[in-house]
Amino acid sequence: xxxxxxxxxxxxxxxxxxxxxxxxxxxxxxxxxxxxxxxxxxxxxxxxxxxxxxxxxxxxxxxxxxxxxxxxxxxxxxxxxxxxxxxxxxxxxxxxxxxxxxxxxxxxxxxxxxxxxxxxxxxxxxxxxxxxxxxxxxxxxxxxxxxxxxxxxxxxxxxxxxxxxxxxxxxxxxxxxxxxxxxxxxxxxxxxxxxxxxxxxxxxxxxxxxxxxxxxxxxxxxxxxxxxxxxxxxxxxxxxxxxxxxxxxxxxxxxxxxxxxxxxxxxxxxxxxxxxxxxxxxxxxxxxxxxxxxxxxxxxxxxxxxxxxxxxxxxxxxxxxxxxxxxxxxxxxxxxxxxxxxxxxxxxxxxxxxxxxxxxxxxxxxxxxxxxxxxxxxxxxxxxxxxxxxxxxxxxxxxxxxxxx
Numbered sequence: 209x210x211x212x213x214x215x216x217x218x219x220x221x222x223x224x225x226x227x228x229x230x231x232x233x234x235x236x237x238x239x240x241x242x243x244x245x246x247x248x249x250x251x252x253x254x255x256x257x258x259x260x261x262x263x264x265x266x267x268x269x270x271x272x273x274x275x276x277x278x279x280x281x282x283x284x285x286x287x288x289x290x291x292x293x294x295x296x297x298x299x300x301x302x303x304x305x306x307x308x309x310x311x312x313x314x315x316x317x318x319x320x321x322x323x324x325x326x327x328x329x330x331x332x333x334x335x336x337x338x339x340x341x342x343x344x345x346x347x348x349x350x351x352x353x354x355x356x357x358x359x360x361x362x363x364x365x366x367x368x369x370x371x372x373x374x375x376x377x378x379x380x381x382x383x384x385x386x387x388x389x390x391x392x393x394x395x396x397x398x399x400x401x402x403x404x405x406x407x408x409x410x411x412x413x414x415x416x417x418x419x420x421x422x423x424x425x426x427x428x429x430x431x432x433x434x435x436x437x438x439x440x441x442x443x444x445x446x447x448x449x450x451x452x453x454x455x456x457x458x459x460x461x462x463x464x465x466x467x468x469x470x471x472x473x474x475x476x477x478x479x480x481x482x483x484x485x486x487x488x489x490x491x492x493x494x495x496x497x498x499x500x501x502x503x504x505x506x507x508x509x510x511x512x513x514x515x516x517x518x519x520x521x522x523x524x525x526x527x528x529x530x531x532x533x534x535x536x537x538x539x540x541x542x543x544x545x546x547x548x549x550x551x552x553x554x555x556x557x558x559x560x561x562x563x564x565x566x567x568x569x570x571x572x573x574x575x576x577x578x579x580x581x582x583x584x585x586x587x588x589x590x591x592x593x594x595x596x597x598x599x600x601x602x603x604x605x606x607x608x609x610x611x612x613x
Contacts, residue, residue, distance in 0.1 A: 209603060210242045212304035214295060214315045217251045219261050222491065223432065224398075224520040225335065228375075229310070231401060233264065235596035244302050248291050248315060269294045284314060292318035299326055306603055309369075311335040313358075316365040323370075329606035332369040333396070334379055337362055340513040363387075370606040373599070378516035378538050394602050398520045399595040400527045400586055407529035407583055409499040416500055419484050424457040425569065428501035430494060431521050433464030436514055438507035438535060438556065443470060445558035445565070446479045452566050458483045461497045498528060503565060506534040510555045518542050523590055526550070526582035531575060533565050543590075549582040 213233070219226050233243050246267040254268040272286045295307065295318055308331045309319035316332045323330040339358035363386045366372060372393045374380050384390045416422055427449075433439060442458060449456045460470070460483065467485070474480040489497060498504075504525040508514045515538035522543055525532050532550035534540040544550040551568050554560040568574065 209240075209306070210244070210302065210304040211236065211306045211308050211603070212244045212246065212295070212299060212302060214291070214307065214309040214319050215245065215247045216310065216312060216315065218245065218247050218266055219264070221251070222488075225310075228335070228398060228520060230264075231399070231592050232396075232596055232599075234401075235592045236599070238593075239596070239600070244298060244304060246291075246294055246298055249287055267294065267298050288314055288318050291315060292321050295319060295322045296325070299328060304328060305607060306331055308333065311337075313362045313365050316369060317361070320365065320368055329370040331371045331373060331602060331606060332365060334366075334372060334374040334383065336379075336513060336517050337382070340511070340516070371602050373602060376516070376518040376539065376542055378518070378542060382516055394598055396595050396598050397590060398518055398523060399590040399592045400520075400523050402527060402587055402591050405524065405527040407579070409495060409528070411499045412496050415496050419459070419486070419500070421457055421459065421484065421500060423455060425453060425455045426457050426459050426501050427503050427505050427565065428459040428461065428497070429505055430461040430497060430501075432462055433460070433466040433470060435466055436509050436511060437466075438509040439466065439470055440473055441507040441509070441535075441556055441558050441561060442505050443473050443477060443479065443483065445562040446482060447477060448559065448562040449566060450479070450482060452562075453569065456482070456569075459486070459497070459501060460484065461486045461489060461494070463488045498525070498530070501530070503531045503533055503568065505561070505565065506532070506540065507553075507561060508535050508537050508540065508555070510535075510537050514539050522550070523586060527586045527590075529579040529583040531568065531578060532582060533561070533568060535561075545581075545585075548578070549585050550578065 215229055217226060218229055233245065236243050245264065246269065248269050249271040251268055253271060257268050259266050259268055269290050272290050299322055307319045307323050307328050309315040310333045319330045339355045339362065366383060366386060366388050372383060372388065373396045374383060374393060375396065375398050377395060380393050380395050383393050429439060429442065431437065439460065446458060471485060474483045486497065506522050518539045522532055522534060522540065526549060532544060534544055534550060534552055535555040536552040537555055540552065544552060546552040551564050553564040
């Protein structure tokens with residue numbers, strides 16, 4: 209079986225999107241399938257139209273660079289034209305059996321165009337809705353004209369593709385609510401490669417010393433600093449946490465749009481010396497930072513994106529048998545059973561975050577059970593072999609001419 213994956217971006221860029229893609233590709237190759245990979249203009253300029261990254265070949269789409277770039281609506285039309293051209297080029301050469309377009313809808317529509325012209329079925333994987341991502345990035349207003357148009361475009365594509373996959377039950381429910389038959393939507397959940405994570409790694413004393421965390425009880429976050437991650441809630445909870453336990457420190461590993469604001473907030477709260485910002489670290493070094501953290505904290509804010517979408521980072525922490533505390537948005541509730549595999553606190557509530565984290569820290573007798581349950585959940589339900597195996601039925605169905613739309 210030959211599959212052409214059409215992607216927003218990929219490695220070497222670091223994101224949950226890129227890492228999910230890589231996990232899918234690895235597992236599909238293990239199943240004996242032949243995969244090809246095309247990224248859209250959002251990947252950014254590349255030295256060549258074909259690029260080798262860590263042994264994987266990616267076909268790139270050069271940014272349009274035209275006069276329409278950045279013009280709402282018209283810029284997207286130009287971008288889709290470039291993606292359509294590249295899909296058709298590669299499809300004619302590689303002759304895939306399936307076009308597998310991954311979010312956003314700007315990939316799905318070009319895939320539909322080429323699929324209809326060349327007679328190739330299209331699978332559309334929804335990882336998040338374009339209109340919700342636009343709200344988070346500040347390029348659209350919830351319920352505004354651009355938002356409504358993007359939502360209609362998304363629904364238009366969902367009705368026309370041959371099959372739909374998505375990453376969680378929240379997104380599946382939203383898709384079905386748009387009038388899409390439930391049997392056409394398959395959940396391929398976010399998972400982790402268990403072999404990449406070991407439980408109970410020992411802290412590196414030298415790294416602890418370098419970061420000034422000797423003798424500290426460390427709360428941490430590892431990932432991108434986007435507004436919806438709610439890291440400001442964690443910082444606002446820190447004074448109350450310190451009032452009960454002066455040895456607590458916060459370790460923030462990564463970077464992103466909110467980094468400067470978070471540093472400023474820490475200074476305003478008078479806790480700048482209790483918060484360590486490491487900046488981005490090489491992927492090969494991330495495990496050393498995980499090993500320093502006692503509790504991973506995920507204080508995501510409530511919005512459509514976070515209520516519907518399950519994140520990847522808490523799963524990685526659970527795979528290592530870590531203590532996890534998270535806000536009670538829908539995406540977290542789908543992953544974490546409160547009091548069994550982790551701890552949930554009220555969204556956007558620094559006081560409730562503080563109370564629940566302190567309660568966890570003060571009761572170490574609970575830790576072994578929480579850690580073991582979290583690891584067991586990932587091993588049994590959230591591993592990539594079982595997740596990716598679900599594509600087999602999806603692909604088989606769309607390749608039957610009688611089932612094509």
